[in-house]
Amino acid sequence: MSRLDQLFEATRAEGRAALVGYLPAGFPTVEGSRRVLSAMLDAGCDLVEVGVPYSDPVMDGPTIQAAAEGALRNGFRLRDLFSVVETVASAGGHAVVMTYWNPVFRYGVDAFARDLASAGGLGLITPDLIPDEAEDWLAASTEHGLDRIFLVAPSSTEERIAMTAAASSGFLYAASTMGVTGARDAVSNAAPELVARVRAHTDLPVGVGLGVRSGAQAAEVAGFADAVIVGSAFVSQVARDPGDGGEAAVRALAAELAEGVRRRVAATG
């Protein structure tokens, strides 16, 4: 049983959803991202997704694009990713990495998996890698004991959901709206429907991302998903207050969301 399996077993036993927070490594700086990720975990995130800043983030909206650009301008290097993950993991935090595929491909898929595992990372979320193209990652993740979190979308067919679930471990990432990342006022109706479709094919925990920014929305998503994934809202807090790295605001948001995932609301979709 992987450590992600254990994590979800624990949150299910508590009758609640897990809270997952995203921040790009190197944003606002490498040191800043260590502090902010630690604050997120400290204030209530069960798991952090450490993002890899990438030059061509086609799935991201303006908030995360700007953060990635900022991190790269500040000189972020891939080796910083492993050191940030190590900081989080050595303090007992759970971390997975979310990355576009090219940095992994260029680094060498097996080498990336080896270095991520030795830094204490638990797995990889791959927004532009589908299982159809993932032969070397399936092998490397097995070899190095990492979970592989693929995405499903409202446009996925039943066959693709089944195939993607079969290739995944740890949890499955349901992109709840068709679109790029970014906080939205309302959680899409498509989300509960997609999660229900996924559950027909797998017992894997299902995380829902894209759009959540408040405790109320977190509670709503927690009503039908196993994990509530929050990205742009955290990044915005840091961007708004680069003075103290946004730590205070990040803590406040994490606390609000953590309260939300413990207060499930019946799904309205």
Add this chain to the structure above:
Amino acid sequence: MSSALRPTPHDPDERGHWGPWGGRFMPEALIAALDELAAEYDKARLDPEFVGEFQRLLRDYAGRPSLLTEAPRFAEHAGGARVLLKREDLNHTGSHKINNVLGQALLTKRMGKKRVIAETGAGQHGVATATACALMGLECVVYMGEVDTRRQALNVARMRLLGAEVIPVSTGSRTLKDAINEALRDWVTNVDTTHYLLGTAAGAHPFPLIVRDFHRVIGVEARAQVLERVGRLPDAVVACVGGGSNAIGIFHGFLDDPSVRLVGCEPGGEGVGSGRHGATLTAGTPGVLHGARSYLLQDEDGQTTEAHSISAGLDYPGVGPEHSWLKDQGRAEYRPVTDAEAMAAFRLLSRTEGIIPAIESSHALAGALELGRELGEGAVVLVNLSGRGDKDVDTAAAWFGLSENNTDNTDNADDAGASAAGRGSNERGEA
């Protein structure tokens, strides 16, 4: 003629791979749309009605077949070789791009979609897309890097006159690569109603296949025209390569003729050694960008590095996957042509033949001069003249110092020929 889009022995596998290249490195959210497009194309390419309509439009709207023009005065600078120009510049909208947009616009209608998005670099693909959308009553949105909207202002105006919305992109390097990123973001958000009319033979499967097939007509026509004119096959076929659509279109006519050398000319910018270039196949490494595995300009962390070229249409750090395959197979060869070499060829063709070429196509012309000298007396070199240079007049005037405040000191064609031979780099006139 209804065989125009028929499957070839050079098609990729079912999932879009040519050996290790190509494929689909895309968000799951777009896979259904790519599957739909691939399935629709598989049916359409064998449907005589679809193929017939495509060919009717090529003939009655785009003006095909395009001419084959011999360029004897230009060829005087090419070591005694004969130079033949495939005149894609004479197509409606002024470049080869019209072939692909007519085909994809027909596919869009066949899929029942009403909205089209596109990226553009030099504006040629954007103009062609806006044109096809006007013709077929489709809503059209074109993403264009902010840098390119400035250097290709005329094409921005043309697209708007044709009823398209042009959205300047101010992220990243603000050129073609970033326009594609923004178009992909639009597509993932609006995929139910929208077709992404990609303009080059790159991207996720099935785009490299579809775009290539709609441009195969270039090579099919050119091969027959050269045989008729010269009585034999050419020794070499030369085309410029940014993403690689015009090159793959003309190369395909000759893939099964092993005696014909296929030569792609990449944007060498200020020289490959300077680091400021877009010569992906010459200097790139394997990577993944915009949905396909191919050669790529990137740093050791896999971050895409900026391409540099005087030509907005070649200013792209990636390249179509089939070109990576042809390079690895040794079937095609790729060489860089610098800004200065391309501009010298631009001027030489203008002054010797009365044809102002696109700066993109001028890279192929420079390559032809070089190849002609390598191949020697009597060789036959076919050049894909992929576009006309009207859009580049401002850039060229600045390069040659032809604005009111400057005096042109290179009045005769022989000077121009000499600079085409490689001494053009000191002739840059900054405006």
